[in-house]
Amino acid sequence: MTLTRDQNLRYARQVLLPEVGGAGQEKLLATRALVVGAGGLGSPVLLYLVAAGVGQITIADDDTVAISNLQRQILYDTGTVGLPKASSAEARLDALNPEVKITALQARVTSENVAALVAEADVVVDCLDNFGSRFTLSDACVAAGKPMISAAIQGFAGQLAVFDPAHGGPCYRCFNPAPPPRSAHARPCEETGILGVVAGLVGTAQALAVVKFILGLGDDADGFVTLFDGLAGTTRRVRLARDPACPCCGAKN
Ligand SMILES: [Zn+2]
DSSP states (O other): OOOOHHHHHHTHHHHTSTTTHHHHHHHHHHOEEEEEOOSTTHHHHHHHHHHHTOSEEEEEOOOBOOGGGTTTOTTOOGGGTTSBHHHHHHHHHHHHOTTSEEEEEOOOOOTTTHHHHHHTOSEEEEOOSOHHHHHHHHHHHHHHTOOEEEEEEEBTEEEEEEEOGGGTOOOHHHHOOSOOOSSTTSOOHHHHOBOHHHHHHHHHHHHHHHHHHHHTOSSGGGTEEEEEETTTTEEEEEEOOOOTTOTTTSTTO
């Protein structure tokens, strides 16, 4: 596959980078991504992946746009309130880059549908806002040998990690073995609050991690979690080792 004239124009600024080049752009165009959750994290993730030319993207989200989403979910506008997020996102993203093949599923990821969704993806992007679905998605990714790039946000804080146990890295359960009991750390943002720009910051960092993963750049997949503190203005990267006793990817499984 060689880039067309239009592709060379659209992606010119990133193709200029020696770390990307024409070969890297072709990799992006050939990649199939599954983005689960089209909310505060999914908005910047989808906008940047589509702008960068990630070739095929499936969006899974069962929610509809609410007015209280617009403070952070920048894919949507006042005119889309009440409409399904998946199809609204598809329309917005199609206008941004019609070359990307978007599949919009108005569906929640469940134990029934997750294996089929993950099987069709080269890279899985976890933009979920609840632990239950995140564990379902993570376990399916480990079973299928697919990488999962995961982020979470709360208040002024966020975290981000690339999980690729098929290539020696940790899985999500190495980091978080089981869903936590309902606590201050496990409550959804409609109860605890979130600053919109923090969702934008962490989601944009997540999009960068996806692009780097596709291009084979950096060492994120070797096992790190990045912790963002928007109030302090700091970012910390902490080593995250694979757990040999992990209930999902450990030696006993
Ligand atoms: Zn594990």
